[in-house]
Amino acid sequence: xxxxxxxxxxxxxxxxxxxxxxxxxxxxxxxxxxxxxxxxxxxxxxxxxxxxxxxxxxxxxxxxxxxxxxxxxxxxxxxxxxxxxxxxxxxxxxxxxxxxxxxxxxxxxxxxxxxxxxxxxxxxxxxxxxxxxxxxxxxxx
Ligand code: FES
Numbered sequence: 001x002x003x004x005x006x007x008x009x010x011x012x013x014x015x016x017x018x019x020x021x022x023x024x025x026x027x028x029x030x031x032x033x034x035x036x037x038x039x040x041x042x043x044x045x046x047x048x049x050x051x052x053x054x055x056x057x058x059x060x061x062x063x064x065x066x067x068x069x070x071x072x073x074x075x076x077x078x079x080x081x082x083x084x085x086x087x088x089x090x091x092x093x094x095x096x097x098x099x100x101x102x103x104x105x106x107x108x109x110x111x112x113x114x115x116x117x118x119x120x121x122x123x124x125x126x127x128x129x130x131x132x133x134x135x136x137x138x139x140x141x
Pocket of ligand 1: 031034035036058059060061062100102103106
């Protein structure tokens with residue numbers, strides 16, 4: 001399995017690692033395919049994600065995608081951040097090996113979960129509709 005230079009850079013020097021003791025929203029998601037876990041913490045002011053940190057217990061692609069996705073959503077409105085797709089994250093990394101595309105879904109889902117948590121805390125109501133992802137084939141639990 002070959003990772004390109006950009007993926008290796010974000011894996012070796014991940015940006016925005018950690019969490020906030022006073023986060024406005026926290027989202028933790030797991031990848032059912034491998035058991036890896038990603039946690040995103042966001043700080044929100046006036047509907048804008050002013051800061052974001054992540055902790056990922058997972059493979060190199062999961063760490064690289066969470067790292068670059070924090071850079072992509074910082075300074076964005078909640079709506080803009082929700083539009084970030086795992087495909088866009090993978091493209092920003094100049095691509096992932098096909099077998100590793102599923103890892104990038106975690107970043108998209110963790111951001112969505114953090115925003116959902118923020119909305120629940122501030123408005124009492126979470127995101128209206130959940131997006132559906134590549135691992136929809138896991139039915140029946
Ligand atoms: S193998 Fe688990 S997220 Fe990549």
